[in-house]
Amino acid sequence: MKEKLTIKDIAELADVSTATVSRVMSGKDKVKEETREHVLKIIAQHGYELQKRSQLSDQESKTILVCVTELKNPFNVPIFDGIQNSAKKNGYDVLILQTKDIYMDFSDFESVLKSQRFVGVIFVSTLNQHQLRDITDQLSHRTPIVLCSEFIEDSNVPYVGINDLDAMHKATNYLLSVGRKNIYFINSQLNRNYARKREQGFRLAMSQAGLSINEDYIVRLSSVTHALAYAATLHILDQNPRPDAILCVSDMFAIGALKACQKRNLRVPEDVAIVGFDNIEITTMVQPSITTIEQPSYQIGYQASELLIEKIHFPSVSPKQIILDTELIIRDSTPININKGGI
The missing domain is CATH 3.40.50.2300 (Response regulator)
Structure with missing residues (x-):
């Protein structure tokens, strides 16, 4: 009988990171041959089934899952607009999941993905860095993922944010x-x-x-x-x-x-x-x-959706990290610097 192991379990058994296991399983990123063979040996010993994500046809799922910590935060509204407009333009639907303190680790999101058929996931300002890294390391080999606003700088997961x-x-x-x-x-x-x-x-x-x-x-x-x-x-x-x-x-x-x-x-x-x-x-x-x-909240959401859809259609494309510009808007709550001007 096959063991129900997670990538985290395999990583601990092989004494490597979850990201390394994910790269070995996806076969898309370079891993030292010695490490790759060691991980594959552990996987084989414990009967873990390698499940490569199959390309979804137009007749199958066309729904993108958007995970956000808090729906009431007004900052997220234009991000959702950008995601939805990009998705609609490309023939996809969007479902928003408020994670709050309910969805906190990999098993929670794995359960959601198993219960519904989603073509990809966008994380919007959700989870802390430790949780986000652990979850994306384990989910990224199963479904396309893009990080939006809150991101991991040294990750292979595509993201859109600001400096x-x-x-x-x-x-x-x-x-x-x-x-x-x-x-x-x-x-x-x-x-x-x-x-x-x-x-x-x-x-x-x-x-x-x-x-x-x-x-x-x-x-x-x-x-x-x-x-x-x-x-x-x-x-x-x-x-x-x-x-x-x-x-x-x-x-x-x-x-x-x-x-x-x-x-x-x-x-x-x-x-x-x-x-x-x-x-x-x-x-x-x-x-x-x-x-x-x-x-540029709307653009952040729109670009995140565009990156995800690109990853859906071209799984082997290199992950892109996009940093957009910000602007200081001077209003009445600060004095005006006459040398800089103001609004």
Whole structure:
């Protein structure tokens, strides 16, 4: 009787990474001959069945699975639009799965893929880096996968995203250019690639300006909600010295920070400048409107779908990694640098 082993099991038995096992099984990437033979021997010894993905015909599945952590995050809406428009143009349907804390490891996604026939999977800002690496290593040999927004830099999995370090470096430099030096930084957890890179961009800009960072002014919140940012900002505004600027890795955080400043009767941007990240629609609706980094969200989703469809039709194509440009959108929550202009 065949053993029901996962790629992770085979990797542990062979004392190699899951990525190496995946490459051996797919036969598409180079692996040292000695390693390849060793892995194949382990597979044979334990009766693990190699199941190569067969090309789907037009009469079979035409549905793409899109996995996203949280549907309520407004940043994801234009990404979904981009994915859907690309998919529709190419004759595919899209099904969105909210993963939250329900789908956390390989077996969860394997179960979903077995219960439905999907032609490929797009992961949108979902899971932390460890989970994402483990799952994609094991799933990538079974079905085409593309990472969208949150990605693994050293992976063979195609992805579309932005240069988070450069974007936050740009935002920090703008605050410095308008005379703000005592900057409060609201971040997500560092198990996310974007959170690590954006904090690196902030630290780099401060270091290059010869400024020290008050580590008490860096807060890392467990989820992207304005309520958490509101509570955290109320606390920091009561400290002495008070920050003269608040830099956020999400517009949702920036909105929470703005509400906290208003609660403390502080003027924005005169007393405290605020910068967000993403350029979601609500940043233009609040008063004052929020300066932010614009991500090309629609294009991120559209390109992710295009990469996936390319992988579906041409399985042997080399994985592509696409990094799109960002733009600093200057609004009323920051002073205008007359040398740089503003909107």
